[in-house]
Amino acid sequence: MSTRQVAMCSVQLLYALLASVTFAEREPPLRAIVWGPGLRGDFTLPVRYIFIKIQNKNGNSLPEVSPSDLFVEFRDASSGSIKQFQADLLRTAEGNTSFLYRYRPHNSYPGNIVFNVFYKRQRLASETINGPIYSEECDCPSGTQRWLMDQARCPPISPQILTDLKPFPIIRPEYNRKVRVAICTDQQVMQTFYDLPYSVSVCNYIIKQNRIYRKCMGEYVGFTMFVDAILTSLVRKVKLPDVDFIVNLGDYPLAKQDEQRYSPQIPILSWCGSEDTRDVVMPTYELVEASVHMMRRVALDIFSVQDRTSHPFESRLPSAFWRGRDSREERLQLVKLSQNEPHLLNASITNFFFFRDQMSKFGGKTPH
Numbered sequence: 001m002s003t004r005q006v007a008m009c010s011v012q013l014l015y016a017l018l019a020s021v022t023f024a025e026r027e028p029p030l031r032a033i034v035w036g037p038g039l040r041g042d043f044t045l046p047v048r049y050i051f052i053k054i055q056n057k058n059g060n061s062l063p064e065v066s067p068s069d070l071f072v073e074f075r076d077a078s079s080g081s082i083k084q085f086q087a088d089l090l091r092t093a094e095g096n097t098s099f100l101y102r103y104r105p106h107n108s109y110p111g112n113i114v115f116n117v118f119y120k121r122q123r124l125a126s127e128t129i130n131g132p133i134y135s136e137e138c139d140c141p142s143g144t145q146r147w148l149m150d151q152a153r154c155p156p157i158s159p160q161i162l163t164d165l166k167p168f169p170i171i172r173p174e175y176n177r178k179v180r181v182a183i184c185t186d187q188q189v190m191q192t193f194y195d196l197p198y199s200v201s202v203c204n205y206i207i208k209q210n211r212i213y214r215k216c217m218g219e220y221v222g223f224t225m226f227v228d229a230i231l232t233s234l235v236r237k238v239k240l241p242d243v244d245f246i247v248n249l250g251d252y253p254l255a256k257q258d259e260q261r262y263s264p265q266i267p268i269l270s271w272c273g274s275e276d277t278r279d280v281v282m283p284t285y286e287l288v289e290a291s292v293h294m295m296r297r298v299a300l301d302i303f304s305v306q307d308r309t310s311h312p313f314e315s316r317l318p319s320a321f322w323r324g325r326d327s328r329e330e331r332l333q334l335v336k337l338s339q340n341e342p343h344l345l346n347a348s349i350t351n352f353f354f355f356r357d358q359m360s361k362f363g364g365k366t367p368h
Helices: 003-025 145-151 159-165 186-192 224-235 285-292 329-340
Strands: 030-035 048-056 070-076 086-092 095-104 113-119 122-129 171-173 179-181 202-208 211-217 243-248 268-270 320-324 345-349
Touching: 030 113, 048 070, 048 113, 070 086, 070 095, 202 224, 211 224, 224 285, 320 329, 329 345
Parallel strands: 030 122, 243 268, 320 345
Antiparallel strands: 030 048, 048 095, 070 113, 086 095, 113 122, 171 179, 202 211, 202 243
């Protein structure tokens, strides 16, 4: 073999060795797993959201993914032009292995859009979202309440709803997702609380032909804004059945188990309940506002709070923390427990309205 041939063989061998080393050091191929209701154009939410996970070829999530390495975009499926949305990329409670991308369309789009996920400038996922895509503000009812529950993938009927309505034979929830209500006693309920304007605030809501009507009694009825927000969001999406119901706007249940002031008994929807009352508890006004007005006038919600959880549970103090006003005596007992067991509980009253004579006993007011 000539010197030239030996040199050529050496060069080829060197290339082969370099190629094998490069292949060995090359990162395994990655993929992005995306799922969630934000990928369904026909399911309108105030804020749509999509979950994202970056996995290796074995299907294992990468232990640490920097949000700065993730990039998400929307493009028009026909023209390829970029679609702009108000959006956030948040970490979930799992930390830097799982992310939530949420977006709020402020305008409706008639066509399809493509959702792309990039990691370190490499596109790992592409999903088509079929239009039309309606904004939350669009008055576009496109189905019945049954259609909405199917879109949300709810069970035929919630066992909790059956339990809550069982004491009221006047209401017969059926498995076809319809609720038949006898409405003749609503005015009797309203009249029951007529002479208590400073301690009770209630509203009689009526939905007729997908329009919302209400008549309220009481001095403090500002919390109607939260009930209005729920109903307005619903009637924009679906055609609700005609229905008539009572809402308690206060923070104390009203439906006594042995109620004798009106008959037959009908349910009262409330923000709160107890074991000795029959109020049907609905989502709290804070949760309603955080859901309907998410990414608008509300900054703290069930999604953003996960992103702010930067400390793993293993590194946290094994104690509870509470702040609140003196609306019930049990809260004072909570503060007393905190005084006796400070290593287990940090509890303080932020303002005294009902037990001012005991301020010094419980440490006075504490800032939020």
